[in-house]
Amino acid sequence: MRDDYGLERLAAWLRDQMPAATDVRIENADRVTFGYSAEISVLTLAWHAGGADHRREVVLRLSPRSPGLLEPYDMERQFTILRGLENSAVRSPAVLWLEPSGSVLGRPFYVMERVPGEVYEDRIPAELDASPDTIRRMSEGIVEQIAAIHRVDLRESGLVALGDGRTYLDDELGRWASELHRVRKDRLPALERLLDVLREQQPAPSETVTLVHGDVKPGNFAFVDGEVTGVFDWELTALGDPLADLGYLELFWATPVFITGRPGALTFDEALAYYEKLTGLPVRHREWYKAFQTFKTCVILLVGAMLFDSGASDELRFAQMGLAIPHFTRAALHDLGVDEDLETGPVLAGRERYREVRDRLAAGSSA
Helix, strand or coil, X not given: CCHHHCHHHHHHHHHHXXXXXEEEEEEEEEEECCCCCCEEEEEEEEEEECCEEEEEEEEEEECCCCCCCCCCCCHHHHHHHHHHCXXXXXXXXXXXXXXXXXXXXXXXXXXXXXXXXXXXCCCCCHHHHCCHHHHHHHHHHXXXXXXXXXXXXXXXXXXXXXXXXXXXXXXXXXXXHHHHHHHCCCCCHHHXXXXXXXXXXXXXXXXXXXXXXXXXXXXXXXXXXXXXXXXXXXXXXXXXXXXXXXXXXXXXXXXXXXXXXXXXXXXXHHHHHHHHHHHCCCCCCHHHHHHHHHXXXXXXXXXXXXXXXXXXXXXXXXXXXXXXXXXXXXXXXXXXXXXXXXXXXXXXXXXXXXXXXXXXXXXXXXX
């Protein structure tokens, strides 16, 4: 963290959260650079209590600046979900403290335990790639954790308060359609056709309402020695149709940058069979749920590209997001039986805007 991040204000706030401790201080603070939503920092807390000195690494999750990818961004809701999961079989990080007002750091945040383990988002180390048995076990662990999420007792955990869940598919289609229309610069024929076909072919949802993670890509799991130690990124979590998580998982399962796309991992058919064995829930309408999650993903990518294009963000990563939309959209339409040659429309940030930001950032880094 930089000095202007508010370390002194944060340390003072932490002292109030730890009234039994003395000499509470932040000894180290490192910003985590991966991810696209919340700003994440690893803090080393030090304090004195019970006649001894103590140290502990924790993670601070700070609400992103608005406008962001996933508006509205509700830190208090995430905190409630993680607190509800603490006595479940889900390996989610335990939450410690919530600051919902934004009065300390300018935006709401919460502090949670630091979970040990590695997240494999962009690169698979050679030594792990050379161990297909470990990769297989890791892919099994992902399925086990998704099954655990879907088996959470909603009443016992208090998460039944999140809503009814029976209109989840309609609500999600409505939410992402609204976002599409909010940020588009012009007509987007392929994406708009995909939305129409999703509505035309929408199946009856799963009979069972469960907790739905909403973002179960393999890069949101941490591992130690092949075992899942943590499940992260609960921004899109809700009560609803568990098959939605499987559609999202299938979208990314075979991607080579994830462990599930490496030799040794379960095939997706094997993963689904294992999930059904663990949960007793039948998997149906795979093509529709995958296309449904493709639409959601494309809209999020479009939001990122338009945030950059409009000047609301200078994140060069956002500028690149629109590049995947044509491929994703064509694949989803094909899965639903539509092979029309449709225009994509304007989904990319402008080249001049990209060059201007790239050159300005390059000049700043060399100064």
